[in-house]
Amino acid sequence: MAAVSSLLSHARRRSAGPVGSATRGTTHPNRLRRMDRWIADAHGAALRRSADPVAVDLGYGASPWTAVELLTRLRHVRADARVVGVEIDPERVAAAAPYARDGLTFAHGGFEVPLGGPTGRRPLLIRAANVLRQYDEDGVVAVWERLCGRLAPDGLLVEGTCDEIGRRHVWVALGPEGPRTVTFAARLGSLGSPSDLAERLPKALIHRNVPGEPVHAFLRDFDRAWAAAAPYAAYGARQRWLTAVSSLAGEWPVVDGRRRWRQGEVTVRWGAVAPRGW
16 A cells, blocks of 8 residues: 555544545535536446435535535435535534535545444445545545445445536546546537646546656547547537547547547546556
């Protein structure tokens, strides 16, 4: 396991209290719509069959919009889905209290995900968006392992980063066993080239976008496929994206299909872009 960040080491030495530190807290309505849409599709079957469809919005920020929206989107898949917004800042938890309702609650906590202890309820989903950007890269594995250890057996952790209004987003999907896939998603009308997404790579990858690293090679090849697909731009950015991703899928282990590509997404296996020596 990679070295643990100084913050997490300090947190372990404390006798009690949430694990982690407060984020900047900035958020906007609909910022995570691309991630939510993907979750509802990719994890919908698990939601429908679960006996306890509980999801966690970890580090929702100064306003609870993302937790409210997550509940709405999950309930399109499972009418009795529940969301717990977890924040390490107690003032943010108090400010969110007026938004609580049937299926939506808020709790004080951090990476320990306080939902009932090791023998209590385990969430089917933990979403941690724009949380790890402030941490050291060498602390990511420890955080992932801690969060994956809190999941239900068929649970999913989604951790990633997006821009301020959700036009560009990259996230890693993990099961209890560890990382599975990486998804690149964009509002295609505002995309200059696929490598524009590099600035939104999650913490595990953002410092590895350098020659010799797999994620750099992936974005390089994606840009080449995008350039080759330039004639299709006359039919719209979506057609150009579809053509580029179709070409890319011949070289990289793309795990989704045209239905998701049409949404401005492409998902690849984690092992193909994981940092060297990971």
